[in-house]
Amino acid sequence: MANYLAQFQTIKSSCDRLIIAVEDVSDLWPSVKEGFEERLPLKKALLSNKTRNIVNVENLHAEFILTTDSRLRSRFSQELSVFWFREPYATVVLVTCEDLDEFKTILKPRLKLIVQNDEREWFIVFVSRAHPNNDQATKMAKKIYARLQADFSSKKRERCCKLDLQGPDPNFWEDLDSKIVESIRNSLDRRVQFYEEEIRKLTEQRFMPVWSFCNFFILKESLAFMFEMAHLLEDALCEYDELELCYLETVHTSKQRDFGGLERGDDQAALLNPGFKPLTQVVQDDSFREFEFRQYLFACQSKLLFKLFRAVEVASRGYSFIISFSKTLALYENLLPFCFREVWVISACLALIKSTSYHFVDSHASADGKEFFRLQGDLYSLCRVKFMRLAYLIGYGVEMERSPVNSASLSMLPWPKPAVWPLVPPDASADILEKEKMIHQSSSRVKHFNIERKPLPLEPSLLLREANRRRASLSVGNAVELFDGRWVPALLMVQDWMGIYSSLHPVKFMQALCHEPILVQQTLRAHLYHLTVL
Structure with missing residues (x-):
């Protein structure tokens, strides 16, 4: 499965919303496209989260795509079920018919072939073109729709709805939204169950020689990404947290591996940029280099937290992560470039301060305002101490400005204070x-x-x-x-x-x-x- 990592990253970068496939049997899509797309994003969709509890998603972003579209036709082999998250979550079958015999001999057999795939969540939209003043055409449309319901619906589930082009019923759009959400919910539940079962199997093999963290990562992030597309952000965040814990345990128990951090630009922290470096470049022996991968995981977590309006938590997690990762960098200081750790911490603090300040909204965090600004102060203080240590390491220690704050910080650092302080510049x-x-x-x-x-x-x-x-x-x-x-x-x-x-x-x-x-x-x-x- 590790060979699929490149494909996985390509698919993930091209998906940002749930797909609703449109099977246009009777060439009706140009006539109804505008009305269908006006329903997006879906309002107040009821979906099941990871614990099978119903969650109300205010705005569920989705996209209608014809089944003849190249984006659906150029799919990888269906055997790669790990990519199931990008398949359509609902299939809308658009049909129309004005003759009962045509329905029996042509349309019905064709619909049977289309919906025979039990893996797809589908429903049929019968489009009537009959004018309200044409009684004969109206009666025929009602008769065909009744046969359609009898053949494809059941007591357990209604799979048909009717759209009158000449005089649309307001209830149709509510019915359409309901059927789309129901199909998405069922697809999501089935796929979550599949991913969790595969993850459970891999977890049981965790301490076996054949176990691969790369396989585990693809399954775990596929599940997290599916939750993110469905706007179940808390569940997606939980998946990334669990993935991080599993990786840290793997790093501590596995043999010595390449740490990373030796490429050009690595001294600039990538805490908030998950696309900074392709994951295919950091894989070694079916595992990931710690330097790049831990930053990638934190960037994914931060992206979700920002969507949840939790900038304070990003600042809190970020400060703890920088402190922890700085200690990890100290273990590899002899292998990394000169002053690498100091530069990385400085760039990480500044990036975190800038990003969290931008996303911090008083209306969302009035109760956490003091905590947020305290964390900002901690980040500035840590950044400043590293600046001073960097100046000392590169030979500018005697030229640092003397102030009560500097002296207090210097007294707590693990290196001695300069013996001689400079005079204040004449122009000051x-x-x-x-x-x-x-x-x-x-x-x-x-x-x-x-x-x-x-x-x-x-x-x-x-x-x-x-x-x-x-x-x-x-x-x-x-x-x-x-x-x-x-x-x-x-x-x-x-x-x-x-x-x-x-x-x-x-x-x-x-x-x-x-x-x-x-x-x-x-x-x-x-x-x-x-x-x-x-």
């Missing part, structure tokens, strides 16, 4: 000073308890004079008495630091502040704020 000093002024101006407009506080000036010399003036105005002997000894180390550090930098130009002052240890920056800002409050 004006931007830093302007930003500080904007912050103080915006904060000065906030009034707590209707008290307007004057912001501290930015110049070091004025900062020192203002702090001394406010302390002296309280008529306290020293800072120890002022704060009951709780802030002595911090205040002494602030005074020493101000004494050192009081003679600097404002721009130099800001540059110096940016290059102090993080603890000093935080302490200075916190306690200068307390001094301002006093």
